[in-house]
Amino acid sequence: xxxxxxxxxxxxxxxxxxxxxxxxxxxxxxxxxxxxxxxxxxxxxxxxxxxxxxxxxxxxxxxxxxxxxxxxxxxxxxxxxxxxxxxxxxxxxxxxxxxxxxxxxxxxxxxxxxxxxxxxxxxxxxxxxxxxxxxxxxxxxxxxxxxxxxxxxx
Amino acid sequence: xxxxxxxxxxxxxxxxxxxxxxxxxxxxxxxxxxxxxxxxxxxxxxxxxxxxxxxxxxxxxxxxxxxxxxxxxxxxxxxxxxxxxxxxxxxxxxxxxxxxxxxxxxxxxxxxxxxxxxxxxxxxxxxxxxxxxxxxxxxxxxxxxxxxxxxxxxxxxxxxxxxxxxxxxxxxxxxxxxxxxxxxxxxxxxxxxxxxxxxxxxxxxxxxxxxxxxxxxxxxxxxxxxxxxxxxxxxxxxxxxxxxxxxxxxxxxxxxxxxxxxxxxxxxxxxxxxxxxxxxxxxxxxxxxxx
Numbered sequence: 001x002x003x004x005x006x007x008x009x010x011x012x013x014x015x016x017x018x019x020x021x022x023x024x025x026x027x028x029x030x031x032x033x034x035x036x037x038x039x040x041x042x043x044x045x046x047x048x049x050x051x052x053x054x055x056x057x058x059x060x061x062x063x064x065x066x067x068x069x070x071x072x073x074x075x076x077x078x079x080x081x082x083x084x085x086x087x088x089x090x091x092x093x094x095x096x097x098x099x100x101x102x103x104x105x106x107x108x109x110x111x112x113x114x115x116x117x118x119x120x121x122x123x124x125x126x127x128x129x130x131x132x133x134x135x136x137x138x139x140x141x142x143x144x145x146x147x148x149x150x151x152x153x154x
Numbered sequence: 155x156x157x158x159x160x161x162x163x164x165x166x167x168x169x170x171x172x173x174x175x176x177x178x179x180x181x182x183x184x185x186x187x188x189x190x191x192x193x194x195x196x197x198x199x200x201x202x203x204x205x206x207x208x209x210x211x212x213x214x215x216x217x218x219x220x221x222x223x224x225x226x227x228x229x230x231x232x233x234x235x236x237x238x239x240x241x242x243x244x245x246x247x248x249x250x251x252x253x254x255x256x257x258x259x260x261x262x263x264x265x266x267x268x269x270x271x272x273x274x275x276x277x278x279x280x281x282x283x284x285x286x287x288x289x290x291x292x293x294x295x296x297x298x299x300x301x302x303x304x305x306x307x308x309x310x311x312x313x314x315x316x317x318x319x320x321x322x323x324x325x326x327x328x329x330x331x332x333x334x335x336x337x338x339x340x341x342x343x344x345x346x347x348x349x350x351x352x353x354x355x356x357x358x359x360x361x362x363x364x365x366x367x368x369x370x371x372x373x374x375x376x377x378x379x380x381x382x383x384x385x386x387x388x389x390x391x392x393x394x395x396x397x398x399x400x401x402x403x404x405x406x407x408x409x410x411x412x413x414x415x416x417x418x419x420x421x422x423x424x425x426x427x428x429x430x431x432x433x434x435x436x437x438x439x440x441x442x443x444x445x
Binding site: 001003019020022026043056059061062063064066128129131133 | 209264
């Protein structure tokens with residue numbers, strides 16, 4: 001069956017009639033055309049598709065678009081403003097926290113969700129929190145450094 | 155659409171449990187969607203090919219966590235993060251909170267639910283040994299009314315439960331004595347992986363520091379979680395020194411799972427080690443609570 005799904009992504013309303021089985025990540029990429037949210041493993045392990053649903057980090061490949069109907073979503077495109085990178089993104093750039101960059105949007109959104117919770121995390125707690133995101137370039141030390149540097153300014 | 159997409163189905167989002175049961179009975183080949191953190195993968199890999207998906211995530215009353223008649227009542231769609239951070243569960247049943255804290259990863263804990271975990275009955279799920287140890291009750295509802303099933307009877311084998319096709323898990327109920335020390339331990343090859351074996355232990359002590367009551371559950375060893383009554387009985391009246399030998403001489407009386415993650419023998423070996431650690435930690439916690 002098909003139905004109309006309305007999502008507010010990065011403050012902009014998107015409405016489309018889509019099949020019930022369409023995944024949230026497919027809506028974001030193929031309907032809204034926001035290709036920053038990546039599909040990595042497609043089985044819920046890698047975290048590359050992480051977006052914010054409200055202010056909660058979720059894997060958009062493990063959700064149907066219709067489940068998020070009427071909700072507000074933030075994707076990696078929502079972090080920067082008028083071409084200016086956010087502090088988190090700047091911190092990633094300064095620390096060279098990416099190599100190929102494929103996993104980066106997922107890491108950014110997860111760390112953004114941690115910042116929204118306003119809880120002070122130790123480095124070990126941060127590492128535990130990053131467990132749902134995989135970086136196959138193995139750039140973890142620099143990602144952790146960038147995240148710690150950013151979270152300390154929050 | 156790209157390859158990993160579920161088969162075509164109709165989506166329903168009932169707003170009450172009665173409507174859910176009505177849909178379950180009237181719709182062809184239905185499946186219940188709670189948090190979807192396991193189900194979506196099963197759908198995408200087309201291991202499940204339902205004609206109808208019934209999303210119970212939009213029923214507010216199913217998310218409640220309350221204390222009634224001296225027991226904790228946790229709604230089926232309470233998420234792992236809710237369970238891990240609920241002050242009520244934390245103060246009444248720290249064992250359950252502590253097991254919820256290490257379910258998968260942050261994103262999955264944000265969406266995954268206890269009802270989903272219980273219904274799926276993955277042998278390596280965190281909650282299973284906890285529910286077995288505490289003799290939790292699973293409340294299910296269907297067209298023939300409500301049934302309260304003890305976890306001993308609810309879990310039958312790996313991915314197999316007492317839940318009928320037209321029933322839905324409504325609530326998990328736990329009776330708990332808060333003056334107990336507890337410990338949950340999970341053996342994983344890497345963080346966030348499925349557990350090879352996980353154990354739950356709860357201990358309460360008398361005034362002399364002897365064990366008054368012990369509750370022990372093991373998951374991942376066999377298809378269903380097991381409560382080890384023999385060990386629980388052996389430990390009564392003893393102190394921490396008895397743990398080592400009681401666990402060493404224990405016969406688990408199950409045929410252990412042997413798979414890519416661990417052989418059966420290795421699982422038994424791990425279960426013994428982690429049972430000892432968990433019991434000692436639970437004992438130490440109970441002592442700490444006495445002081």
